Amino acid sequence: MIVVMKSQSDQQDLDEILEVIKEEGFEAHLSQGVETTIIGLIGDTAGKEQVQSRLASFSSVEKVIPILDPYKLTGWKFKPEKTVIEVGEVKIGGEKPVVMAGPCAVENEEQLMTTARAVKEAGAEVLRGGAFKPRTSPYSFQGLGEEGLKLLDQARQETGLKIITELMDLDHLELVAEYTDIIQIGARNMQNYPLLSAIGKLDKPAMLKRGMSATIREWLLAAEYIMCEGNQQVILCERGIRTFGEETRNTLDLSSVPMVNELSHLPVIVDPSHGTGRWELVNPMARAAIAVGVDGLLVEVHPNPKEALSDGPQSLKLKKFAQLMADIKMIHESLGESQGTRWPSAI
Numbered sequence: 001m002i003v004v005m006k007s008q009s010d011q012q013d014l015d016e017i018l019e020v021i022k023e024e025g026f027e028a029h030l031s032q033g034v035e036t037t038i039i040g041l042i043g044d045t046a047g048k049e050q051v052q053s054r055l056a057s058f059s060s061v062e063k064v065i066p067i068l069d070p071y072k073l074t075g076w077k078f079k080p081e082k083t084v085i086e087v088g089e090v091k092i093g094g095e096k097p098v099v100m101a102g103p104c105a106v107e108n109e110e111q112l113m114t115t116a117r118a119v120k121e122a123g124a125e126v127l128r129g130g131a132f133k134p135r136t137s138p139y140s141f142q143g144l145g146e147e148g149l150k151l152l153d154q155a156r157q158e159t160g161l162k163i164i165t166e167l168m169d170l171d172h173l174e175l176v177a178e179y180t181d182i183i184q185i186g187a188r189n190m191q192n193y194p195l196l197s198a199i200g201k202l203d204k205p206a207m208l209k210r211g212m213s214a215t216i217r218e219w220l221l222a223a224e225y226i227m228c229e230g231n232q233q234v235i236l237c238e239r240g241i242r243t244f245g246e247e248t249r250n251t252l253d254l255s256s257v258p259m260v261n262e263l264s265h266l267p268v269i270v271d272p273s274h275g276t277g278r279w280e281l282v283n284p285m286a287r288a289a290i291a292v293g294v295d296g297l298l299v300e301v302h303p304n305p306k307e308a309l310s311d312g313p314q315s316l317k318l319k320k321f322a323q324l325m326a327d328i329k330m331i332h333e334s335l336g337e338s339q340g341t342r343w344p345s346a347i
């Protein structure tokens with residue numbers, strides 16, 4: 001249920017409504033836009049018509065709308081303005097797509113620093129790199145752990161890039177949160193609800209990857225798990241889903257981008273590296289992603305993919321990444337005003 005306040009209502013009116021919401025046993029989530037103040041009631045409001053009429057009886061209330069669809073916090077009804085996540089000066093969901101690039105896994109100082117300098121030079125704004133790696137086989141390289149986080153911090157200090165790295169396990173929550181600017185939640189953990197709830201209690205942006213066989217509904221509901229705990233800074237990342245093809249690692253579902261833009265105000269980014277599993281397909285799919293209106297890209301880059309300890313076949317060499325940056329800039333600029341593809345048709 002959401003409460004839309006009248007535009008002439010003041011802080012006292014708002015406090016009064018918040019008090020009633022609390023009294024009725026709900027938590028309130030406030031969204032104060034330029035024009036309107038909207039309060040979302042968190043909790044199960046099904047069958048609570050008396051709460052609806054009680055709230056509607058206040059003269060400071062414009063209307064009370066029951067939200068029947070499941071996207072209580074991720075949906076446009078609750079927040080009719082696109083979410084822009086600010087990581088320092090980097091704005092995800094703003095005018096310009098943000099590129100996050102770097103190796104699949106942090107391997108050593110030289111590998112990370114060489115990549116960081118090159119992706120920065122090419123125009124990336126965020127450095128990616130796994131320190132705790134969710135590998136399919138327990139015998140594959142599992143990541144450097146805290147040492148990897150320290151190297152990411154060193155790269156941030158030298159280059160000014162922001163950092164994104166994956167959190168796999170509740171036990172590492174504080175450690176990873178201390179080092180990273182954005183927490184990555186991997187495809188394998190999209191439905192790890194205790195992990196999502198714990199991240200929901202942090203004041204830190206989180207990027208939620210789509211599970212490898214998750215529907216869009218399951219993906220958005222996973223985002224709800226984070227948001228209903230208080231953390232509204234969620235970025236969605238389409239990374240391909242499992243279908244029956246053998247030529248590519250996954251099938252990159254680019255239709256999910258305009259679909260999510262119809263349903264949700266959250267920024268969506270695309271990962272063409274895991275989405276295809278082949279470096280040759282990364283540039284074309286990155287260009288296509290820009291054309292469908294993504295808010296950013298996540299791209300794996302390695303100075304020497306043949307020697308990479310993880311995901312070499314889908315990693316771009318430094319020069320190829322610079323080419324990708326030039327190519328997507330051209331596509332983005334050529335779209336001009338038709339950036340309207342990023343907003344829902346109803347608005």
Ligand code: PEP
Nearest residue numbers: 104186187188209239274
């Ligand atoms: C990654 O980004 O390196 C990764 C493991 O991705 P995913 O969770 O999408 O498989």
Ligand code: MN
Nearest residue numbers: 104300310311
């Ligand atoms: Mn990877």
